[in-house]
Amino acid sequence: MTYDIQPLGDQGLCISWGNTIDVQVNALVLALTARLQQLQLPAVLDLIPAYSSLCMLFDARRLLQDFPHQQPYDYMRKRVALEIQKITEVNYSEGRSVEIPVCYDQSLAPDLERIARQSKLDPAEIIRLHSSRTYRVYMLGFLPGFPYMGTVDDRIATPRLASPRPLVPAGSVGIAGSQTGIYPLDAPGGWNLIGRTPLRLFDPNKEEPALLRPGDQVRFTPISLATFQKNKTAP
Amino acid sequence: MSLHILKPGLLDTIQDEGRYGHGHLGINRSGAMDRAGMAVANFLVGNPAGEAVLEMHFPAPEIRLDAPVLLALAGANFTARADGVSVPLHTPVLLQAGVSIKFQKAISGTRCYLAVGGGFALDTWLGSCSTNLAAGAGGWKGRALQAGDVIAFRQKISVAQFELGEKMRRLPWSANVSDFYPANQAIRFCPGPEYGWLDTESQASLEQSDWQITAQSNRMGYRLKGPGLHRKNPAELVSSAVTAGTIQLLPNGQPIILMTDSQTTGGYPRIGQVVQADLPMLAQLGAGQAFALQRVPLETAFAALQAQEQMLRRLKTGCALKLAAVLTARH
Known part of the structure; x- marks a missing residue:
């Protein structure tokens, strides 16, 4: 697959495989991320995978000191290009399978009715469509632990709200275009909210604070309002 | 051996060089906005560049010290007063126990850094003391400081440094930071x-x-x-x-x-x-x-970064030598 590497100023580089949401491309992104994480190259500060790109933030101060005769970006670009060549086989279902209970009760789903009207479907049908697919966690971003998952059935794909809500409660499950996601923390947000999970998606006190990782396979299981209230652990 | 917040400022947070290595989980960096300001405050009191500091905005907090401390302010000039005595910017000062620090007026800059010799005694979260306001974690309880917060110092300094009744002793040097903040430059x-x-x-x-x-x-x-x-x-x-x-x-x-x-x-x-x-x-x-x-071009960015690092390294060495001379002479 063709790619392109560009600098992120003097702070890093960005490898892009086009501007696309695609399982194969994302699998390649995550394979390279895993490889670079494993290599533990000196001066790498962060590896941030996204849908079809991977950004590496590096410590240019350290590179300038350790390799005074090499331009830091050129040095890292060559190093990364070498690793991309070595990736020949990519496993598409590398993630864990995670089941996430979701309560789709109207009281926790302020946008369900509207999506039903717009799509001319029954709310129950929207819930069925949303909870009958396995979604891939393409990336985490926006908030600590926020999973960008996809893709939802075309019939329930819905554009973002024209103006975001000032406060979306933690655990809210939303749809934006063909993506679905879960708010790990109380935050402003513009996704269409169709339910809420009692699970805590982000817990800073845990050794692994984020419940989900890029590449995970997620299934939503509908639960009743009573079960939601009994199991609620969201902050 | 602590710093007490008597009255909070607009946004006072503990910050260091930031939290890296967790970007794939959506965990953002945080860290000091002005990395040079943080480093200068730290060097003046003999700390490493990235020791956790207090980052303040204006209005800035009202602070009381319950133990003697070596302290430095860097970055924005908020006209600090220690029990009414002017605390110079970019200059190390020894402050006596019981002194209160107030900031009167924002003269220049947006963020002021306060460092104490030996640093603050804080727990790290994912390898950093920076406050991550989105996650509500790191720094001081994952939030901006409030009235009543008490942040301990890691190191005790000797009261023998002071004359009787002296509230503040200004050490006889300061850092020239004009190269970090050139006026009217793009x-x-x-x-x-x-x-x-x-x-x-x-x-x-x-x-x-x-x-x-x-x-x-x-x-x-x-x-x-x-x-x-x-x-x-x-x-x-x-x-x-x-x-x-x-x-x-x-x-x-x-x-x-x-x-x-x-x-x-x-x-x-x-x-x-x-x-x-x-x-x-x-x-x-x-x-x-x-x-x-x-x-x-990218080459200019790297050259500028290297030049800034050299300035910081020179400042660090200079501060360390002067500080060692003063502190040993008085013991």
Whole structure:
């Protein structure tokens, strides 16, 4: 697959495989991320995978000191290009399978009715469509632990709200275009909210604070309002 | 052996060099906005560059010290007074137990850094003491400081340093920081991955205009106001990584410069990336102020960074030598 590497100023580089949401491309992104994480190259500060790109933030101060005769970006670009060549086989279902209970009760789903009207479907049908697919966690971003998952059935794909809500409660499950996601923390947000999970998606006190990782396979299981209230652990 | 917050400021947080290595989980960096300011405050009291410091905005907090401490302020000048006596900026001072520090007026800059010799006794979260306000973790209880908060010092200093009844002893040197904050200089940037999405006219007006920092500006980002910029490519961008200094083009045609509390990924075109050496200067600008943007090649960015690092290293060595001489002489 063709790619392109560009600098992120003097702070890093960005490898892009086009501007696309695609399982194969994302699998390649995550394979390279895993490889670079494993290599533990000196001066790498962060590896941030996204849908079809991977950004590496590096410590240019350290590179300038350790390799005074090499331009830091050129040095890292060559190093990364070498690793991309070595990736020949990519496993598409590398993630864990995670089941996430979701309560789709109207009281926790302020946008369900509207999506039903717009799509001319029954709310129950929207819930069925949303909870009958396995979604891939393409990336985490926006908030600590926020999973960008996809893709939802075309019939329930819905554009973002024209103006975001000032406060979306933690655990809210939303749809934006063909993506679905879960708010790990109380935050402003513009996704269409169709339910809420009692699970805590982000817990800073845990050794692994984020419940989900890029590449995970997620299934939503509908639960009743009573079960939601009994199991609620969201902050 | 602690610093007590008597009255909180607008936004007082504990910060260090930031939290890296967790971007793939959406955990953003945090860290001091003005890295040079943090380093200068730390060097003056004999700490490493990235020791956790208190970052303050104006109005700044009212603080009481319950033990003698070696302290330095750097960055913004908020006219500090220790029990009424003026505390000079960029100068190490020994303060006696019981002294209260107040900040009277914002004279210059936006963020002031307070470092204490030996640092604050804090727990790290994921390898850093920086406060992550989004996650509510790290730093001091994951939040801005409030009245009643008591932050302990890690190191005890000898009271023998003071004369009887003396509240503050100013050590006889200060750091020259003018090179970190050159007046009226453009903020330099390198083209970002989507720089080519701007039409030619907008690429030119990005550099030929004055950009004003709007009131909607904080540690997450500075929204700028200037002429409308236009894209030649209406395509939607799928989300990809951003960092401090990333210049994004918002749908309304105005740029935003992301700062250290920004999220890890974003979906707006990344038209530029501010060079690291200019981030301290940018961090000290505030709402209402205007600046120009200047496009430079990557080589210039690295050269500027290297020059800034050399200045900081020289400052570190100078401070360490002077401090060692003073402290041993009086023991």
